[in-house]
Amino acid sequence: MPFRILRWAGGEGRGRRPAGGLCLALLLLLPWLPLGPARVYVIHVMILILVWAFIGTAWSLMGRFGLVSLGHGAFLGLGAYTSTLLWNFWGVSPWLGGAVAVVGAALLALVLGYPSFRFRVVGHYFALVTLALGEVVRLLIIAERDWTGGSLGITLKDAGGFSLAAAQFGDKRVFYFAALAVWLAGLAVWRRVDRSMTRSALEAIGEDEAAAAAVGVPVTRFKLRITLISAALTALGGVLYGQYVTYLNPGTLAGIGVSLQIVFAAVVGGMYTLLGPTVGTALTIALAEYLRVAFGVKLLGMADTIYGLALILIIIFLPEGLYGTVRAQVARRAAPAAAPGR
Amino acid sequence: MDPVLIAEAAVNGVLLGGVLALLALGLNLIFGVVDIVWINYVELVMLGMYAVYWLVTAFGWPVWLAGLAAVALVGVLGLLVHLLIIAPILAGAPVNQLLATGGLLFFLQSFATFLWTTDHRSLRLALPILQVGGMYLSFARLLAFAVSLLAVTGLYLFLTRTYMGTAIRAVSQDREAMALMGADTRTMYLVTAGIGGAMGGLAGALLIIQYSVHPYFGASFGPLVFMICVLGGLGSMPGALVASFLMSEVISVGGIITSTEMAYVVAFVIFIAAMFVRPQGLLARGR
Numbered sequence: 001m002p003f004r005i006l007r008w009a010g011g012e013g014r015g016r017r018p019a020g021g022l023c024l025a026l027l028l029l030l031p032w033l034p035l036g037p038a039r040v041y042v043i044h045v046m047i048l049i050l051v052w053a054f055i056g057t058a059w060s061l062m063g064r065f066g067l068v069s070l071g072h073g074a075f076l077g078l079g080a081y082t083s084t085l086l087w088n089f090w091g092v093s094p095w096l097g098g099a100v101a102v103v104g105a106a107l108l109a110l111v112l113g114y115p116s117f118r119f120r121v122v123g124h125y126f127a128l129v130t131l132a133l134g135e136v137v138r139l140l141i142i143a144e145r146d147w148t149g150g151s152l153g154i155t156l157k158d159a160g161g162f163s164l165a166a167a168q169f170g171d172k173r174v175f176y177f178a179a180l181a182v183w184l185a186g187l188a189v190w191r192r193v194d195r196s197m198t199r200s201a202l203e204a205i206g207e208d209e210a211a212a213a214a215v216g217v218p219v220t221r222f223k224l225r226i227t228l229i230s231a232a233l234t235a236l237g238g239v240l241y242g243q244y245v246t247y248l249n250p251g252t253l254a255g256i257g258v259s260l261q262i263v264f265a266a267v268v269g270g271m272y273t274l275l276g277p278t279v280g281t282a283l284t285i286a287l288a289e290y291l292r293v294a295f296g297v298k299l300l301g302m303a304d305t306i307y308g309l310a311l312i313l314i315i316i317f318l319p320e321g322l323y324g325t326v327r328a329q330v331a332r333r334a335a336p337a338a339a340p341g342r
Numbered sequence: 343m344d345p346v347l348i349a350e351a352a353v354n355g356v357l358l359g360g361v362l363a364l365l366a367l368g369l370n371l372i373f374g375v376v377d378i379v380w381i382n383y384v385e386l387v388m389l390g391m392y393a394v395y396w397l398v399t400a401f402g403w404p405v406w407l408a409g410l411a412a413v414a415l416v417g418v419l420g421l422l423v424h425l426l427i428i429a430p431i432l433a434g435a436p437v438n439q440l441l442a443t444g445g446l447l448f449f450l451q452s453f454a455t456f457l458w459t460t461d462h463r464s465l466r467l468a469l470p471i472l473q474v475g476g477m478y479l480s481f482a483r484l485l486a487f488a489v490s491l492l493a494v495t496g497l498y499l500f501l502t503r504t505y506m507g508t509a510i511r512a513v514s515q516d517r518e519a520m521a522l523m524g525a526d527t528r529t530m531y532l533v534t535a536g537i538g539g540a541m542g543g544l545a546g547a548l549l550i551i552q553y554s555v556h557p558y559f560g561a562s563f564g565p566l567v568f569m570i571c572v573l574g575g576l577g578s579m580p581g582a583l584v585a586s587f588l589m590s591e592v593i594s595v596g597g598i599i600t601s602t603e604m605a606y607v608v609a610f611v612i613f614i615a616a617m618f619v620r621p622q623g624l625l626a627r628g629r
Contacts, residue, residue: 068437070444115618123436124379128572129617132610135565139610143603256565260444267441301455301557308449315442316430 027180031173043172045289049282050179051241054186056266056277058233061193062226063263063271065202069227070127071134072234072262075105077254078137079235080242081148087166088157089147094167098239105235106228108133113227117220122209131256138255153249156242167243175244182240183278186233190274193229198222234262264311270321279323347598350477355594356587357479360487361548362563363494363586366570367579368541371497374514374577375534377436378428379568381443383542384560385450386423390416390546391555392454395463405467409547413540420539424531447560454557464554486548493544497537498579510534514577566593566606569613575623584624588612 026033035042059072082104083097092100112133115121121129141148148154159166169175193199201222204212213219242248252258261284269280284307291303318325369383380386390412397408427442469481501507513520513530521527553559570589574582589609596605616624 066435066437068440112614119618119621121617121621124440125572125617125621127437127440128379128568129614131565132569132614136607136610136614139603139607143601143607256561260448263441264445264448299456300459301452301457304448304452305456308445308447308452311445311448312427312442315438315445316427319431319434319438 031176040172043176045285047172047175047179047244049278049285050176050183051237051244052262052265052285053278053281054179054183054240055234055237055262056269056281057183057186057190058230058237059262060266060271060277061190061230061233063266065226066123066206067223067227068123068127068263069130069230070256070259070263071130071132071137072230073134073254073256073259074108074130074137075231075234076238076241076258076262077134077141077250078105078108079238080248080253081141081154081238082235083239084154084156084242084248085147088154093165094239094243095165098167098236101239102232102235105238106232109227109231110224113224114220117223117227120209131259134255134259138250141250141254148250149248151250153247156246156248158246168246175240179240179244182236187274187278189229189233193226194274198225202226264307266321268311268314268321270324270327272320273324273327276321276323280321283322343599346476348595350479351595351598352591353477353479354483355591357483357487358594359587359590360490360494361545362567362570362590363583364490364541364545364548365567366574366582366586367494367497368538368545369567369571370574370577370579370582371510371514371534371541372538373571375510376424376428376432376531377517378439378443379571380423380538381440381564381568382423382446382450383443383538384564384567385447385454386416386419386539386542386560387546387549388454388555388557388560389419389450390543391550391559392458392463393543394547394550395465395555398465399463405465405551409544412547413543416543416546417536417540420535420537420542421532423539424535428535429528429531447564451557451561458557460556460558462554462556465550467551469551480552482551486552489544489548493541494579494583497541500537501579506530506533511577566609569610573613573616573624575625578623578625581623581625 030046031039031043033039055072055076059069062069079098079101082101083094086092086097086100087094112129116126116129142151145151156168159168161170162168201212201217204215204217205219205222209219238253241253265280265284266277267280268284269278269282270276287307287310288303291299291306295302314322320328365383365387369380372383373379393412393415394405394408397403397411398405403411423443423446427446428439431438431442467482469485472479472481472484499507501511509520509525510530510533513525513527517527520530549555549559566589570585571582573589574585589612592609592612593602593605596608599605
């Protein structure tokens with residue numbers, strides 16, 4: 001089993017397997033690397049990157065087939081708030097609360113997805129329907145301020161240091177490995193979908209929905225399946241994020257802002273490739289952290305200005321994303337005769 | 343609940359609906375002709391508000407002149423958005439155009455934060471409050487409503503009575519056929535983007551006399567405007583008007599009865615449900 005993980009972590013390219021294995025080994029050893037005083041900070045940033053990369057990968061499961069959701073914040077917020085509220089008010093262990101959150105997000109996706117796909121809400125219309133859903137969840141969190149703390153946010157009740165039942169660990173390394181495992185699982189799901197009938201069906205639907213339906217592809221069922229998986233994984237990411245930062249805020253976990261951030265990280269890296277969302281997330285978080293450390297609050301807004309500009313340029317000039325473009329180039333050079341893969 | 347309060351909210355809803363209609367029509371025009379929802383549209387409105395604010399406070403211009411300048415300025419910005427961002431990727435996946443305008447949204451919001459910080463800035467105009475039958479109505483809102491209606495009428499006359507307007511409507515009905523018949527769709531796109539921008543600028547000028555501006559002002563009502571635009575239906579001016587007034591009443595009256603957040607929740611749920619039942623829009627002919 002570990003060998004299989006190592007193998008697919010290296011990507012499909014034959015020559016890149018050792019590189020992938022090396023990266024994974026580095027990731028596994030990271031908490032013990034001699035990083036000096038920066039160690040805790042590096043681990044913190046890595047956890048953020050892994051969690052958001054997982055969420056971006058979950059989003060790209062839908063995005064790569066043209067199901068562009070601008071409302072994944074709905075699933076993220078639902079996930080994080082469900083497990084946190086269950087723990088804070090009834091002491092339900094986040095392990096159980098997390099499961100409830102994931103099921104809840106899948107149900108929400110079903111309630112939104114079934115009519116959307118049944119009534120052929122596609123393209124811009126689907127994007128705006130999901131955007132509305134993200135806003136509905138954000139506004140509901142704010143409106144129910146007696147429970148959720150409203151726009152001031154809510155703090156996860158402290159279980160007092162290291163508690164397995166509460167899924168609270170003073171040690172960042174535990175969260176690091178949890179995030180790493182979840183991220184790898186997300187990649188595994190992506191790969192699994194990529195090699196399944198679902199992918200072929202969804203690509204056919206993406207090209208011509210009516211034609212796909214005419215040859216017998218159950219359009220609604222396949223779209224629904226991928227949407228449920230994507231929503232459930234996103235909620236899981238929300239639970240993990242909530243447990244790690246122990247503070248939830250509707251502005252950072254639901255609504256249009258975070259939904260667009262998820263989308264943009266995936267687009268920057270390339271939403272059609274396995275590691276695209278991860279690369280995009282790593283770059284955007286690294287850029288934001290660098291600018292924050294370099295300029296502090298002196299240049300408020302500068303980081304996002306650069307980010308927004310980079311985003312526009314990437315969408316115009318590299319529509320496959322940074323990683324996607326690089327991969328396509330490598331594939332073309334390696335096999336000039338073969339058609340360039342996505 | 344005091345019936346006068348509800349009546350006041352209903353009247354305010356109508357007044358708000360005027361400005362929303364202006365925005366929804368500007369966005370609807372672009373959506374109908376170029377087939378792109380500018381997610382950054384309300385950020386252009388925000389820039390229009392800042393333009394008026396700075397022209398009045400820093401340069402001492404009269405408000406009406408600054409308003410006209412904002413219309414021209416944001417109109418030019420609309421042209422630039424089309425030329426620099428939309429035009430290069432018109433042939434690409436439709437989703438990329440949506441995302442590119444989303445990137446612009448980020449850029450404009452953060453750049454405004456960088457330039458002008460997150461301070462709330464208000465013109466502090468001392469406009470009178472009218473009292474009608476126990477209801478208090480702000481003169482600024484009445485003015486904004488009247489000007490919005492004038493602009494909407496002007497747009498209607500332009501689209502139905504002029505050669506260019508007729509051509510623009512034709513493009514929104516069938517882009518490819520118009521191109522085949524020798525129409526210069528690129529010019530139509532530019533004119534549309536310019537008019538759409540100018541309407542955003544006008545809305546900005548009408549909003550700055552009522553509210554204070556900050557970089558995230560657009561974000562507060564942006565989603566609502568996209569939804570009204572789509573709810574009205576592609577290229578349907580009556581539909582956009584009906585949707586504007588429906589949504590503004592839900593927000594205004596609902597906000598009094600429950601809370602602002604719940605009113606927005608109801609408005610968005612209405613939008614989602616309407617997309618399932620009538621995806622082509624409330625009064626549209628069909629997609």
